[in-house]
Amino acid sequence: MAMDSANLTARGVLAVAVTFVDNAGVTRVKAVPVGVLANAVANGIGNSPSFDRFVFDDSSTGGPVGDLRLKPDVSKLTVLAAQPGWAWAPGVRYDQDGNVHPGDSRGLLVRVVSELAEQGLSARAAFEIEWCVSKGDGDEFVPACSGPAYGMTRLTELNGYLHDVLAALATQGIHVQQIHPEYAAGQYEISVAHQDPVTAADHLVLVRETIRAVSVNHGLRATFAPKVVADGVGNGCHVHLSVWREGENLMGGGDGTFGLTPEGTSFVGGILTRLPALLAIGAPSVPSYLRLIPSHWAGAFQVWGLENREAALRFIAAESPNIEIKCFDGSANPYLALAGLLTAGSAGVTEGATLPDPVDVNPATLPDAIPLPSNLAAAVEAFETELALITTFGPELVDAITTVRKNEIELLSVLPPEEIIARSRWSY
Template identity: 40%
Template sequence: MLDQAIAGAAQDEAGGLGPLGVAGVTIVWADNNGIPRSRTVPAAAFDAVAERGVGVTPLFAVFDSHDGICFGHAPLGTPSGDIRLVPVAGRMVRLAGQPGFAWVPGRQVAADGSPWPYDQRGALERQVERAAALGLEFLAGYEIEFHLSRADDGEGRPVYDGPSYGPAKLLAVDGFAEQLLRDLHGNGVPIGQFHGEYGPGQFELSLAPADPVTAADRQLLARQTIHAAARAHGLRASFAPLVTPGQVGNGWHLHTSVSRAGVNLLSGGDGPAGTTAEGAAYLAGLLRDLHAVVAVTAPSLSSLQRLRPGYWCGAYAFWGVENREAALRLVPATPLLGPGHANVELKPSDAAANPYLALAAVIAAGLGGIEDALTPPAPVQENPGEWSETRRAEHGIRRLPSTVEQQLGALLGNGRIRAALGEELTDAFRVVRLSDAARAADLDPDEVIRRYRWLY
């Protein structure tokens, strides 16, 4: 049953909404396509919702990217049934850019309040608990890339097409940039930096590291904040992996680190790039399961189009030290930043990934490496995309899956990642991916990009 202490805390949290002028509370979760879904309840009704949740259909677990409902997963094979969406206590935020509304992440539970196997947040919470039982703690942070165009431009033409990374690019969206920074601060989303990125009309901000569940919550809140600030300034944001053909795509690079007793295992050792034995094993575990992990972290047809050699998106399964072409980029500790800064960046990760499932898969793979005391191969500091097939084979470097069938083969063939998601959720994820593939079977690549452009 739903923990009454949790429900009581959420009720207490709602007590001051009326005097603040909040009309409604939006309860948000992310589906198996990485798309945020929500229910909004009147502020005056929130006390009851905090205790009992709000009803939603369980079929959201088998919505495909374009809202088609899949019935190929037998336990969710009919339109019957109901679950409850329960706000998470302690996570409510009055939205700085939408002051009439508050925002809170939701947890999906069964109709009687018991755990529901398709709840993506629950999958991540289980992996965090598993790590804690092993004496390990994780930090995670996202680099979020997005594209800005004019709100009335459905083709996604960039709002700015000049030199990358300079102040002129931010000047082109000056009012938006100012509001975004103020709203992120007001919404309690700490960031490290914000800049104009490489692609035309592309921008990036980095979320400060946090525990994995908080990091996933903040990822959803950050995208809500960005969309609202863009709308306020006549702009439209897209987080789609590819927005326009032939351009660089939007990655949501996922940074993680693992610690024991407060000591970062990715620094202070005599392993590769200063990793400890357990830190190196964590990296090796990620590499061992990378094909299955990426099936979760970059799962859409748009994701597959983005993963191209030479675009710094990690098209091949290998690791390197500060190698931006590597799927796994180790960012080592430095005297300036200190040992706590060391982390592993997963490049093939984007907005099509459910953030809770993405982190659950990453943690499960890394924990598996630690439990099995794996040793990673030597780092690669070149671009294997420029190598011959023979040379790549000699180094054990393979291309990451480039089709839905290859991705599902990697996922379904990996017991560790399936167990992290749970068998029910894994199969629901499978039918969603197959539905997406069937929907796009007769589309050319440019049309696929167009159809995914405004989903995220």
């Protein structure tokens, strides 16, 4: 255990929040008093399997029968700087026989990382986290700042708030590499340091909930939803990813395009080929496709290119070479997103996948550029037929994911964009 109960109590911690992310991309929680933490680690916390089929609005097609055990990973236990008296740990759900629940997304990512290691490969990942800040606690979005996009004015307007965000993250051991105002009204972005994939996903959850807590403390409200207002650009959640063998980054130092090694090329190729299917887990909501439109730096085309912010895969050659997956957004479950990307990349290495020529212009200007799916139904259809993904995810998780997606499609697709956005704005 990273920190025993007496130590936590001495630091003023009364309870530990244990989180898991459901298939709709919503972070759910069970919490235990500090004195019960050891029992939670050993025996878990009761958790209904119906959460596998929760939709963003808390409706569910899951039944009332059955129970899982949510066990905190106390190696990641963190005292929360913006929530006095609380600590946090990510959880994994187990069945009654002590096996990892087949529908648990963090358990899936742990397994995928292990299977990648069997190929002699490892990965490093990081997220760029965009969010919008609203005044007050009402359901309408009222930007908490009014300065221009990327303008210093926005830092000045909310300097105390952003200071507290950075201070809380630093106290919690999160290394922030960059923070700045973004394009949309009331929008900011934080980039964090790359980590192993499981830690990267854990940190995304922790960063989001820290931002949410600091926002509440300042009388503000934060949303990471892919679309916040109808005429805004929306919140992306870009993934930076690199693949390694024996301490060497396979995305640099090679003879391929932009210095890619043969395995690095195949890894990227495996992802690029499977992007339509990957959207079902990386852009997994109906409002995702109100954001994923051309000429908005959202990566709406199935192309790659060097520092091309309109390409779905932006290749970054400077410093530590990596790819940025730009078409993913804030409604994604980070564990599913990374598990899908690693599965696709691994399959590419096995297949010896190649890459098409990179695109160095806005792909919207090219008559033969292939657009990514323009709606969730098309992405789900691609996901259901993508063998590498459905084999790795397994039938139980695939069924839960597709059921949640289809329920959301039925719930929202007939509504106008303004209503879709209003109904989903505060779920993420």
